[in-house]
Amino acid sequence: MQHAFACDCHNHSACSPDGHDSAAAMCARAQALGLYAYTLTDHCECQKFEERYRARVETAWEQMGSLTPQNGLRFYRGIELGQPNQDTAAADAALQGRAYDFVIGSIHNIRDFEDFFFLDYTGAPEGYIHSLLTAYWQELLEMIAWGRFDALGHLTYPLRYIQGEHGIPVDLQKHQDAIDQVLTALIKSGKALEVNTSGLRQKIGRTLPDLPLLKRYHDLGGRLVTLGSDAHCTADLAKGIDQGMETLKAAGFTHFALYVQRRPQMLPLE
Template sequence: MLNIFDSHSHSDNSPDGHHSVTYLCEQAVEKGLMGLCITDHCDIDIYKRDNFELRMINSNFEVRKAQLFFGDRLMLTAGIELGQPLFDPALAERALGLLNYDFVLGSVHVTRGWPDYYEVSYKGRPIEEVNAAMDAYFGEVLETAKKADFDSLAHLTYPIRYISGRDGIEVDLRRWDDLIDEILRTLIARGKGLELNVAGLHNGWGQLCPPKEIFARYRELGGEIVTLGSDSHLAQDLGVGIAEGMEVLQSCGFQYFAFYKKRQARMLGIR
């Protein structure tokens, strides 16, 4: 069994997921993972349109059933990726109160006046427009870090996946150093974690989200809670890149990473 706990995965209860909870668990066991958290999407901006309440109920039920079946072969926890919680704080509170979650990932995929960043082609766009999109993103993330109910902040620098990783547009993140520092300080002050999202290592883009430099800064500021996630939407991607992510964390001075049970951080040694 590998000392790998994948805290970010999606079943077919997510609109963009492809495999059942049971199949994900089977594959996690076959890969030798220690643990897995199913964090199916719950996007507040399209909560009713995409029937996320039913999706969450199904996901949670399937996870609880799988926990009984897989027993001590896999440490399985029930999570949620809560997207855009500040678009409707009351609805976000309702969503979190509906079920008992072990782990809540807070995420921002959409900002007001800008669609999901993965839906946009950035090729040929003026750099001023790209920078404005990033301004909106970091502003929304900062407010989310300050106000939303979550345990760990997912994939900080999310738009860079598509702006740079997919479309090849170089963006200098130093432009937002002050905003990023404020986000990191807010997470630390509130006792929230920061996710190292390794999806870029299995989708061909070769990028961590956020990059190593931000984790080095997070550690320098006193950050201690880090979760690791493959952000897999396919069973084949479960756990992929997490060992490499641990090496990055270790090089930044981290000795532990976290997973969550009953919304409490449990620390595991990086080795």
């Protein structure tokens, strides 16, 4: 890594349905890369908690507890809660009794829709895309109002698929008021904004959110940012983190946050 304090605080092991490598393998890779700190954050999709995720969450917690990182690697236990606003009781149950260091809150699907990954955008009129995004911002506001998370994961996630995979242009200017509402609510609530570097190795080709939105967050007074690769295998771990740190510097940030016991530790972007 080029940066002394490079951390990867968003990634998945095989405890996630779409993860490929064991928690131990991910941790060993973090050590080999020389990361300053490593936080594993397996999925919990809250609306499918009982039938699909409760056992996975319990297994992930046990596996993280049995890891013995070496060579001075700081290892922290996290979770990525999907759609906590859609089933707050399930979100609370996922957190109950487990002293996570870091909780990411994400919206992967809006109510009554599949994950943005699965939606069919072919031939979709502009109004349809606009309404999907409008619902997405709204659910982010609901999640922030719920508030039992530390960082908002991959803001602009729908664009990874709408723009990146399907090549449909989206004019975010038409959503600027809604985005400002989300960023302002996030800042007021004291939660962090994640820079997710997965987009750098995907078709969309930029971080989620990207430089203009990070600048906007900074202009509005936001200072809490976290960094994650969203790797689902050892090969992708920490990919794009160095570039993400440079993007943050370009947006005006001097520090980023590493969460330990749900509290931000500010580290320099050097």
